[in-house]
Amino acid sequence: MSDVESEKVKIQVIVRTKDTDCAGTDANVFVTLKGEQGETGKMELKTSENHLNKFERGQIDVFHHQIAEIGTVTAMRIEHDNKGLGSSWCVDYVEIHFPHRVYHFDVDRWMEKGRVDTTSIDVDYTG
Numbered sequence: 001m002s003d004v005e006s007e008k009v010k011i012q013v014i015v016r017t018k019d020t021d022c023a024g025t026d027a028n029v030f031v032t033l034k035g036e037q038g039e040t041g042k043m044e045l046k047t048s049e050n051h052l053n054k055f056e057r058g059q060i061d062v063f064h065h066q067i068a069e070i071g072t073v074t075a076m077r078i079e080h081d082n083k084g085l086g087s088s089w090c091v092d093y094v095e096i097h098f099p100h101r102v103y104h105f106d107v108d109r110w111m112e113k114g115r116v117d118t119t120s121i122d123v124d125y126t127g
């Protein structure tokens with residue numbers, strides 16, 4: 001194992017879709033974490049540990065990623081590519097589970113082209 005690989009941190013990204021009409025999406029979803037020592041770049045949330053059809057109404061989906069050390073997390077961006085029918089999506093919250101720390105981000109917003117016209121939301125970590 002190289003030094004670079006040994007410095008990787010295993011995280012879980014947990015996303016809850018709101019339990020409201022048409023909240024679910026089939027668009028491709030990405031999360032970026034910003035930390036005091038760097039940022040992750042866009043991570044695709046591709047394979048949900050617990051659902052074949054991810055990001056549906058009221059669902060909590062769990063994703064696994066390995067990232068380089070970025071220090072204390074300061075902000076999170078969640079975005080989607082607006083693909084698929086009914087791509088609008090209402091996100092309740094995102095939680096990032098590090099081995100020794102959990103960062104909770106309340107989102108509670110729609111992401112879509114059209115009405116609110118945003119497919120990207122930045123949330124600062126407020127503790």
Ligand SMILES: [Ca+2]
Nearest residue numbers: 025026054055
């Ligand atoms: Ca879906």
